[in-house]
Amino acid sequence: MKDGFVRVAAATPRVRVADCKSNSEEIIKLIRQAASNDCSLVCFPELSITGYTCGDLFLSDCLIDAAKDALLDIAKETADLNIVAVVGLPVKHNGKLYNCGAVLSQGRISGLVPKTNIPNYSEFYELRHFTAFEGDFPEETGIGDDICMGKFIFSNFEKTDFSFALELCEDLWVPVSPSVDYCINGAKIICNLSASDEVIGKEEYRRSLVSMQSAKCCCVYIYCDCGFGESTQDMVFAGHNIIAENGSILAESKLFDDGIIYADCDLKRLDSERRRMNTFPKGETEKYPVENFFTSPCENLKLNRHISATPFVPESDENLNKRCEKILSMQASGLATRLSAIGLKSAVVGLSGGLDSTLALIVAVHAFDRLELDRRGICAVTMPCFGTTDRTYNNAKSLADEYGVTLREVNIKDAVTQHFKDIEHDPDVHDVTYENSQARERTQVLMDIANQTGGIVIGTGDLSELALGWATYNGDHMSMYGVNCSIPKTLVRYLVSYEAKRTREGQHKLSDVLFDICDTPVSPELLPPDENGNIAQKTEDTVGPYELHDFFLYYTVRFGFAPSKIYRLALAAFDGKYDEKTIYKWLEVFVKRFFSQQFKRSVLPDGPKVGTVTLSPRGDWRMPSDASSAMWLSDLRKVNPNL
Secondary structure (H helix, E strand, O other), X not given: OXXXXXXXXXXXXXXXXXXXXXXXXXXXXXXXXXXXXXXXXXXXXXXXXXXXXXXXXXXXXXXXXXXXXXXXXXXXHXXXXXXXXXXXXXXXXXXXXXXXXXXXXXXXXXXXXXXXXXXXXXXXXXXXXXXXXXXXXXXXXXXXXXXXXXXXXXXXXXXOOOEEEEEEOHHHHOOOOHHHHHHHOOOOEEEEEEOOEOOOOHHHHHHHHHHHHHHHOOOEEEEEEOOOOOOOOOOOEOOOOEEEEOOEEXXXXXXXOOXXXXXXXXXXXXXXXXXXXXXXXXXXXXXXXXXXXXXXXXXXXXXXXXXXXXXXXXXOHHHHHHHHHHHHHHHHHHHHHHHHHHOOOOEEEEOOOOHHHHHHHHHXXXXXXXXXXXXXXXXXXXXXXXXXXXXXXXXXHHHHHHHOOEEEEOOOHHHHHXXXXXHOOOOOOOOHHHHHHHHHHHHHHHHHXXXXXXXXXXXXXXXXXXXXXXXXXXXXXXXXXXXXXXXXXXXXXXXXXXXXXXXXXXXXXXXXXXXXXXXXXXXXXXXXXXXXXXXXXXXXXXHOOHHHHHHHHHHHHOOOOXXXXXXXXXXXXXXXXXXXXXXXXXXXXXXXHHHHOHHHHOOOXXXXXXXXXXXXXXXXXXXXXXXXXXXXXXXXXXXXXXX
16 A cells, blocks of 8 residues: 555446345456456445345345355455455344445455444335444344454554445435544545435435545545346436545446446545644544454555646636636735735736736736726836846736736846946856846835835745745745735646636737736746847746646645655656656755745745645744755655666
């Protein structure tokens, strides 16, 4: 179970009602199929050995005894497989009949978990046959040696992260589900053996219910529904199987399709979430017996899990547009609130013609519109110097003109040249002093113009730059309100592009300028242009691709993953785009810079949090500036010492 990944499955067999032998053969076939696919846990529907729709046949000893024999046969016939299977059957105990889920692995039946909530309304009449289990601790059943019935948490003896519990169908639909208590007390996976008939509208409700339960319980939820072969005398079953992890649907079957669905679950991710959420309750010691099973999950699982290369950016256009609209509204609301609170009608933005400053201007315009303030109160300042190209310079001027804001141009070449003389720096030496002198001069100009106009300086730096420390300390690093502080570089481009599309109708020139800015290489423009007047200094040539760094940032801060695991995820997410050496190289750069540049993040100005990952020293990320990166780099080198 390397890095916490384990493959689980929900399997819907074709059943023959009341034919336990036929059903057990189908179950065995599907267990073998799942095991051959490196699956570690497979769940079957409620009463899968007999069929759910047996009606009063459940009162027959013939059926009950046949179900018990079939369970023992399934255990025996799958004893050679490295997999845990969960199947459903009726179990007679102390003169009562219980609807149970049975857990079996490598020939051993680890336990029987009875259904707690028995529905007896609408089309359901289970109380006619079954008794609700009201006990807690296991009771011997007499089915076989040491096979007990009760409430368990099942755990792998070697990999204790691999722990699960069972609930059956209606147990999920009640106000307080057994799964809540199981998860509080350590279960990471919940298997729901279900027989949910299909009616109009139920599919959407069921999907929402499973997704939300996995989110509330911070768990993997395997919902396995019965399907073809169940009696259609009064109901129809669609085999709607769902596997969800912490609120996200990982896999879902089509209605009326039989067979197996798989999902590769990340149990360490759940660990991280539970640790992070101090409101996730602490369980009671030994509330539930832990039944250890000895099937070890596949160690080197070849991941079949979708891993987005852009975790900050929704993959569907519809979701992306909604996300962009909401983020712009949040940024504008944050700035509007700040301006209103201090009673200002002026804001100053350093406008370079690049992505970040463009987004900051867009946010300022929206904030002023929200407050019904004159856009002329926004002072966009363009400050050309040694590295400024005609493209960015003209885009900055056009942008200010199209938005109707005040534009001021302050050429800082003379000021920076004088500064070089003052500190005795050779202007032909294009080192960090050469670059940072320009950045700090620009910030000084902005601050002083803010004083002149009675306004505040709107920061333009984004989250990715803060993570890498790609900002000049007390230069572009500083402002009076940083509207982009929690927007990663990969998302900045989409936000500007969204604004361009939104203004396409009626403001063609503005839209064209915004699209051109989206196509402009990312650069601080602190080094002279090339001989053709084009940008010579491209940020990603120096620090690496932002899409990689944003990926690294997300999993480092949001889940606390080790570099070795992030490397594995990146290989899957960027397969075919970046090779192993490239990913390793830039991940190493990220780790080194993330640690060494914390001192810049420790003194950040205020700014709005809009996503789950931010680096504000007052909010989500509090890290000592002198922390060592040695252990993280050592962990990364484990993946391939030769890289």
